[in-house]
Amino acid sequence: xxxxxxxxxxxxxxxxxxxxxxxxxxxxxxxxxxxxxxxxxxxxxxxxxxxxxxxxxxxxxxxxxxxxxxxxxxxxxxxxxxxxxxxxxxxxxxxxxxxxxxxxxxxxxxxxxxxxxxxxxxxxx
Numbered sequence: 001x002x003x004x005x006x007x008x009x010x011x012x013x014x015x016x017x018x019x020x021x022x023x024x025x026x027x028x029x030x031x032x033x034x035x036x037x038x039x040x041x042x043x044x045x046x047x048x049x050x051x052x053x054x055x056x057x058x059x060x061x062x063x064x065x066x067x068x069x070x071x072x073x074x075x076x077x078x079x080x081x082x083x084x085x086x087x088x089x090x091x092x093x094x095x096x097x098x099x100x101x102x103x104x105x106x107x108x109x110x111x112x113x114x115x116x117x118x119x120x121x122x123x124x125x
Contacts, residue, residue, distance in 0.1 A: 001018055003058075004019055006035075007114070026107070027103055027104065031107070040118065040119065040120040041120075046072050049078075049079050049121045050121045051101050052099060054114070054115045054116070055100055055114055057112055058113055059110055061110075066106060072101045076097070079121060
């Protein structure tokens, strides 16, 4: 079981929800929609980048890696949200990047903080 804490300037307070780790039918975006969290989205397919999130571990261990989808890789690089070094670290050293697309990100068995700006395609700083 994983917990995901959502945080955004659009929300009055942070909200923590439970997720089934590795359940491919339930991306972070689907969990946000199910829990009425105002995470922006458009295509829901990894093409537009509107659902960009910043993921941080809430545990004292390194984050679990999950491969970037090809669409996610292209979109994050094109938007300048992931550097070539971060991309290399993700592919070679299995180090997950901070920025992901909520529609492509499947929760793992870890507790994470998901922050989003509330503006489509704009990463949380």
